[in-house]
Amino acid sequence: MLVRIHGAISNCYLLLGTKPVLVDTGAPGDLKRILSALKAHEVRPKDLALILLTHGHGTHAGCAAELRRRSGAQIALHIGDAELVRNGENGVMAPTSSFSRVVRPFVDEPFEAFEPDQLFRDGFSLEPHGVKGRVLATPGHTLGSASVVLGSGEAIIGDVLRGSMLLPNKARDHFFCNDPELNNRSIVRLAREGLLRCHPGNFGSFSGSELHRLLATATGEVMELSREPV
Numbered sequence: 001m002l003v004r005i006h007g008a009i010s011n012c013y014l015l016l017g018t019k020p021v022l023v024d025t026g027a028p029g030d031l032k033r034i035l036s037a038l039k040a041h042e043v044r045p046k047d048l049a050l051i052l053l054t055h056g057h058g059t060h061a062g063c064a065a066e067l068r069r070r071s072g073a074q075i076a077l078h079i080g081d082a083e084l085v086r087n088g089e090n091g092v093m094a095p096t097s098s099f100s101r102v103v104r105p106f107v108d109e110p111f112e113a114f115e116p117d118q119l120f121r122d123g124f125s126l127e128p129h130g131v132k133g134r135v136l137a138t139p140g141h142t143l144g145s146a147s148v149v150l151g152s153g154e155a156i157i158g159d160v161l162r163g164s165m166l167l168p169n170k171a172r173d174h175f176f177c178n179d180p181e182l183n184n185r186s187i188v189r190l191a192r193e194g195l196l197r198c199h200p201g202n203f204g205s206f207s208g209s210e211l212h213r214l215l216a217t218a219t220g221e222v223m224e225l226s227r228e229p230v
Contacts, residue, residue: 001015001016001017002014002015002016002150002152002154002156002199003015003016003037003041004199004205005026005033005034005037006033007026007027007030007033007034007059008026008027008029008030008033009026009027009030009059009107009202010024010026010027010059010060010201010202011024011199011200011201011202011203012024012025012026012030012034012037012060013148013156013199014037014038014041014043015126015131015133015148015150016041016043017126017129017130017131017132018130018131019047019049019129019130019131020038020041020043020047020048020049020130021048021049021050021051021052021126021129021130021131022034022038022048022050022051022052022067022073023052023053023054023148023156024052024053024054024060024061024156024158024201025051025053025060025061025062025063025064025067026059026060026062026063027058027059027062027063027107027109027111028058028062028063028109028111028112029062030062030063031063031066031067034063034067045067045070045071045073046070046071046072047071048067048071048073049073049129049130049131050073050074050076050126050129051064051067051068051071051073051074051075051076052075052076052077052126052135052146052148053075053076053077053081053085053116053146054145054146054147054148054156054157054158054159054201055077055078055081055084055141055142055144055145055146055158055159056077056081056082056084056085056090056091056142056144057084057090057093057142057159058088058089058090058107058108058109058110058111059107059201060158060159060201061077061084061085061111062111062112064085064112064114065112065113065114066112068114068117074117074118075114075116075117075118076116076117076118076119076120076124076135077116077118077119077120077144077146078119078120078121078137078139078143078144078145078146079119079120079121079144080137080139080142080143080144080145081142081143081144081145082116082119082144084142084144085113085114085115085116086113086114086115087113088110088111088112088113088114089110090108090109091142092178093107093108093176093178094176094177094178095175095176096173096174096175096176096177096180097175099175100175100176103175104175104176120135120137120146121137122136122137123135123136123137123146126148131150132150132151132152133148133149133150133151134148134149135147135148135149136148136149136189136190137186138157138158138160138186138189138190139179139182139183139186140160140177140178140179140180140181140182140183140184140185140186141158141159141160141174141176141177141178141183142159142178143178143179145158145159145160145186146158147160147186147190149190149193149195152196153194153195153196153197153208154195154196154197154198154199155190155193155195155197155198155199155208156199157190157198157199157200157201158200158201159174159176159200159201159202160174160183160186160187160190160200161173161174161187161198161200161210161211161214162174162175162200162201162202162203163200163202163203163204163205163206164203164204164206165203168204169204169205169206169207169210170206170210171198171200171206171210171211171213171214173214174202175202184215187211187214187215188215190208190211191208191211191212191215193208194208195208195211196208198210198211
């Protein structure tokens with residue numbers, strides 16, 4: 001079961017398998033929201049099997065240090081973003097539009113620094129942590145961006161893309177992307193999973209077919225759907 005937790009700026013996700021896993025920890029002010037959501041689903045912080053971060057920006061890693069203190073759970077992060085969380089700073093946030101340049105000062109804030117417990121390069125299985133799924137490296141937004149592909153055909157994709165502010169079930173380019181070419185390769189990797197639904201770090205979810213639509217718009221090519229085993 002996947003539960004979306006609405007933060008002030010970004011989404012966090014609670015995965016309820018045989019053990020609970022928290023994906024992302026919101027911005028620094030989101031702790032009460034996360035704790036309330038855990039309580040609503042009868043999950044104590046100490047029940048968490050893992051805290052997984054899709055990347056090292058403060059809007060996703062802002063409460064990680066405090067949640068580790070409360071839960072004792074280890075924090076997993078791609079090695080590419082390790083220095084960001086060690087410094088508690090977002091580093092480069094390359095805007096993708098004029099609107100992005102306007103909002104950047106409001107989201108580019110420092111957060112409590114910490115040392116990750118588990119650093120990975122390409123990915124790993126979540127089954128030892130009680131969830132049927134796996135983590136994939138999907139860099140581009142940041143060097144260390146990652147996504148979670150679940151056995152249900154759903155995926156948590158961090159900031160590879162965002163949902164639409166106005167249109168439900170639509171995908172959009174994220175407000176910030178450090179390497180658009182690398183990010184497009186990550187979208188291709190996700191599209192090849194034949195996903196049923198994608199859950200982004202900002203706004204609402206959208207169908208996996210949106211990945212193919214965006215790729216077709218960008219390249220003029222249509223990819224065949226192929227559901228990969230989890």
